Amino acid sequence: MSIREIRADELDADRFIADQVQAIRDAVGSGLAINALSGGVDSSAVTMLGHRALGDRLKTYFIDNALMREGEPQRIVAIFAALGVTVQIVDARDEFLAALRGITDPEEKREAVTQTFYRHVFGRIVRESGAKHLLQGTILTDVDETVAGIKRQHNVFEQLGIDPQQAFGYKIIEPLIQLRKDGVRKVAAALGLPKTVYARMPFPGPALAARIIGEVTSERLDIVRKATAITEEELADTGAFQYMAILHEDRVTGMRDNRREFGLQIELRCWDSVDARRATPTRLPWETLERLSERILAEVPGVVSVTYAIAPKPPSTMEVV
Ligand code: XMP
Numbered sequence: 001m002s003i004r005e006i007r008a009d010e011l012d013a014d015r016f017i018a019d020q021v022q023a024i025r026d027a028v029g030s031g032l033a034i035n036a037l038s039g040g041v042d043s044s045a046v047t048m049l050g051h052r053a054l055g056d057r058l059k060t061y062f063i064d065n066a067l068m069r070e071g072e073p074q075r076i077v078a079i080f081a082a083l084g085v086t087v088q089i090v091d092a093r094d095e096f097l098a099a100l101r102g103i104t105d106p107e108e109k110r111e112a113v114t115q116t117f118y119r120h121v122f123g124r125i126v127r128e129s130g131a132k133h134l135l136q137g138t139i140l141t142d143v144d145e146t147v148a149g150i151k152r153q154h155n156v157f158e159q160l161g162i163d164p165q166q167a168f169g170y171k172i173i174e175p176l177i178q179l180r181k182d183g184v185r186k187v188a189a190a191l192g193l194p195k196t197v198y199a200r201m202p203f204p205g206p207a208l209a210a211r212i213i214g215e216v217t218s219e220r221l222d223i224v225r226k227a228t229a230i231t232e233e234e235l236a237d238t239g240a241f242q243y244m245a246i247l248h249e250d251r252v253t254g255m256r257d258n259r260r261e262f263g264l265q266i267e268l269r270c271w272d273s274v275d276a277r278r279a280t281p282t283r284l285p286w287e288t289l290e291r292l293s294e295r296i297l298a299e300v301p302g303v304v305s306v307t308y309a310i311a312p313k314p315p316s317t318m319e320v321v
Pocket of ligand 1: 204317
């Protein structure tokens, strides 16, 4: 199936919204739909579109998968409460951590997150809710990269020939599939979402699991979560497309208080990009990098090495997993 791209510069956001609201109403009829909100711009735009189309017949859930950034569930619920949208938090932390236990291969890790999300946690919510439709914020870049075999995005099924109805028992509606990130931001702004949401940098579906090389455990998540919070604080004013902290699997010899410490390595990445298809590392001031390094070494236990990635995408990708 080929998808017609709508470029951001040719997008009429209001018309797009009217068309998609109608399409959602037509697809769902008088039934119920549900969606999972991660707080990223894609799922936020979908939540608002679905809410406009269906009102209370759209049930929105925030799945706490243990892989989220600091304070994220509460922050997202509050933002949407202010917009009149009720979001229910589902605590699925143990289920995701159990599914990820012992897995180190990147694609197996993505698969574990996907399966836990769709087949188990979300599948269960859909069955209990009686909804036959799932609204999802897949965008064109997700499809391209998955079909090209670069990286299995967690939200792409039909393009891979997987029938979600057969595999998981529900139909997926993807209102943003013709857009790329810049187009979604225009739509999100036109939907009345605050700038903290529509201008928010992208965050991967597999969340912090995409930023841990090697096994994802609760302890390793805490480390990458702390480093992420510091990185996001320090780089907030750079205007970069996306920035992140990554926890490496290998340890390196360091020293602290005159003693050998075989410690952890954090890699920082900061990207300039328009649509995530290509990206170049931001030329951050040395002082900024130094401050980041100092804070991470002081505030994240066990870290003895901080590096900055300077390879462009391609051949790199933005996340590491
Ligand atoms: P990569 O790492 O492929 O990332 O260069 C390109 C953009 O997509 C985000 N990303 C994802 N987004 N589900 C998503 O919705 C995913 O599985 C996923 N993996 C990566 C990434 O953060 C970047 O913005």
